[in-house]
Amino acid sequence: MTSKKALDLGSLTVIGWHECISLPELGLKDFAVKVDTGAKTTALHADDIETFMRDGKKWVRFRSPDIPGLPQRTCEFPVFTKRDITNTSGTPESRIVIRTPMILAGRRWKIDISLTDRGTMRFPLILGRRALRRHKIVVHPGKSYLVSTKPNFGGPRP
Structure with missing residues (x-):
């Protein structure tokens, strides 16, 4: 006989597959993202990605996504790590990962974000399952x- 662990659904926060989040340390407030539990890692569109050394540690400099209504x-x-991540085309690529706070549903916690070119994608950020786990x-x-x-300006629409 298999044992199933019962879930207390009352303690879970239900979000949609499109939501708005904030990344305060990047200056990005209330912008639309796609939530994708099929993706392990969160990915953010970034331009002009370059690494450099500061005080003996590796850092990354990049331009934040161009989101309507946000500068x-x-x-x-600081570079948190570098990971091999399979992109949407199924091709593995090595990406720089940063760790920064995210605000979702009035709650704030740190998430890992890989930096990549998502310029052809509808949403500048895809929120992966690692960012959501252990947060009910x-x-x-x-x-x-x-x-x-839902954003009311010319940004991404579901």
Whole structure:
């Protein structure tokens, strides 16, 4: 006989497959993202990615995504790690990963974000399952913007 662990659904936060998040250390507030539990790692569109040394440690400099209503800026972060990640075409690529706070559903925690060229994608950020695990979040695949407000400017639409 198999034992199944019962879930207390009352303690879970249900989010849609499109939501708005904030990345305060990148200056990105309330922008639309695609939530994808099929993706392990969160990926952010970044331009002009370059690494450099600061105080004996590896850092990365990049330009934040161009999101309607938000200023594009140059960001500098310590490199958290480098990972081989399979892109949307199924091709493995080595990516720089940063660790920074995210705000979702009024809650704040740190997530790992890989930097890559998502310029042809509809959303500048894909929120992967590693960012959601251990935070009592489930994704409703048929709903959008359950814990945030749908953008009303010319940004990505579901």
